[in-house]
Amino acid sequence: MGLKIYINGQILPQEDAKISVFDHGLLYGDGVFEGIRAYNGKIFTLNQHLDRLYDSATAISLKIPLTKDEMAHAIKKTMEANNLTDSYIRLVVTRGVGKLGLDPNKCATPQVIIITDTIELYSKTLYEKGLDIVTVTTIRNHFSALDPKIKSLNYLNNILAKLESIQAGAGEALMLNKDGYVAECAGDNIFIVKNNTLLTPPENAGILIGITRNIVMELATEIGIQVKEELMTRYDLYIADECFLTGTAAEIIPVVRIDGRIIGTGKPGKVTLSLLKKYQDLTKNSF
Numbered sequence: 001m002g003l004k005i006y007i008n009g010q011i012l013p014q015e016d017a018k019i020s021v022f023d024h025g026l027l028y029g030d031g032v033f034e035g036i037r038a039y040n041g042k043i044f045t046l047n048q049h050l051d052r053l054y055d056s057a058t059a060i061s062l063k064i065p066l067t068k069d070e071m072a073h074a075i076k077k078t079m080e081a082n083n084l085t086d087s088y089i090r091l092v093v094t095r096g097v098g099k100l101g102l103d104p105n106k107c108a109t110p111q112v113i114i115i116t117d118t119i120e121l122y123s124k125t126l127y128e129k130g131l132d133i134v135t136v137t138t139i140r141n142h143f144s145a146l147d148p149k150i151k152s153l154n155y156l157n158n159i160l161a162k163l164e165s166i167q168a169g170a171g172e173a174l175m176l177n178k179d180g181y182v183a184e185c186a187g188d189n190i191f192i193v194k195n196n197t198l199l200t201p202p203e204n205a206g207i208l209i210g211i212t213r214n215i216v217m218e219l220a221t222e223i224g225i226q227v228k229e230e231l232m233t234r235y236d237l238y239i240a241d242e243c244f245l246t247g248t249a250a251e252i253i254p255v256v257r258i259d260g261r262i263i264g265t266g267k268p269g270k271v272t273l274s275l276l277k278k279y280q281d282l283t284k285n286s287f
């Protein structure tokens, strides 16, 4: 079934939704994006996603041609056009059509693209059995080069990491920062549980500050689990009681093996499962 795609104010059939080959989003990965989910027709944590999108745009000096309210309206219209209730929303803002040279000032106007599709997930079995992840040699971008806080279209750092994990037959790629501390996975944030405390790398470890990450930290506090943002090494992960990843698409996915070491009991942990339950309650009821 063909989808309806929003491009710059128009909602077009998928076949007609095209952008110029001179768009710097294509030529240079110059732009920003968001991945958002809707549950039962309601867009989950929309404001947080819009705030992050506009912050990412500000950081790369890109002026989004819509207000946040207009953007929210455009997303809703696109969802309606596609008749979707549970969906994954990809919001893309590119630098726009320019010259072959780098200069973003020669680009006309940023292009806004909204794709709403069905959600593509890790398999159900992986949520039950847990994921096997490996540390890859590709380090997470240094913030002085390209700050991982910017959710940019320039995703090669993550893709190179992902390629390594696929090569190794693992489910996700664990990325370290330039100092060798744990940063995050190719497309998800990472958490461990040790002695009933929840630990995750701090914002300045060089990570994308996930909205799911922030929610999970709040949920843990609610169920009486202490939360610490702390630098961690691979050693800390290997000796953890539990481990899991978070992201809008993945929600909360247990990790049971890291670099061939079994984590905890080798099964999704108790804290992980109670957080997953709380998160699912939230996505279903919080409107």
Ligand SMILES: *Cc1c(COP(=O)(O)O)cnc(C)c1O
Pocket (backbone or CB within 6 Å): 035, 151, 158, 184, 185, 186, 187, 188, 189, 208, 209, 210, 211, 212, 213, 246, 247, 248, 249
């Ligand atoms: C988007 C993303 C995440 C997850 O962020 P959420 O807001 O929870 O979806 C984590 N890491 C990277 C590199 C990302 O791009």
